[in-house]
Amino acid sequence: MQGEGSVTLIERKVTSPSTRAFLIRLLTFQNGCFIAVSEGSDRIGSMHVSIASSNKVNTARVIPSKYDSIFINTISETVSSRTNGISIVCVHSLEQLHLDDMKAIMGEIMNLVGRSDESNNQIQKEDFRQ
Secondary structure: OOOOOOOEEEEEEEEOOOOOEEEEEEEEEOOEEEEEEEEOOOOOOEEEEEEEEOOEEEEEEEEOOOOOHHHHHHHHHHHHHHHOOEEEEEEEOOOOOOHHHHHHHHHHHHHHHHHHHHHHHHHHHHHHHO
16 A cells, blocks of 8 residues: 555544534554544544455444444445455544544545545655656
């Protein structure tokens, strides 16, 4: 995905229409990414790991979610298939997410993953030219 030794950390604060604030951290690696979403304080929450291989995505629930298991699973599988690599997603929320919260979080994650894919492609093109 990226050139050797390059790791990128991106942080974004997202406020949903219901005025809940979430901090999204995206850490990208050559073969995948780690995404942490937290509300309120820096805590590790539920965690799902997905890996894409030959048009199939396999997912493992490492730490089960109290509220939003399907949403976390969706993020993990979508990111893994888009990046064709490993995706580790960790979500800590104070209470169950509403649809507007999920849309805001998912939209920002897809924007971040799309941007990191574009920069990865640029790095690969530059590496190829050298």
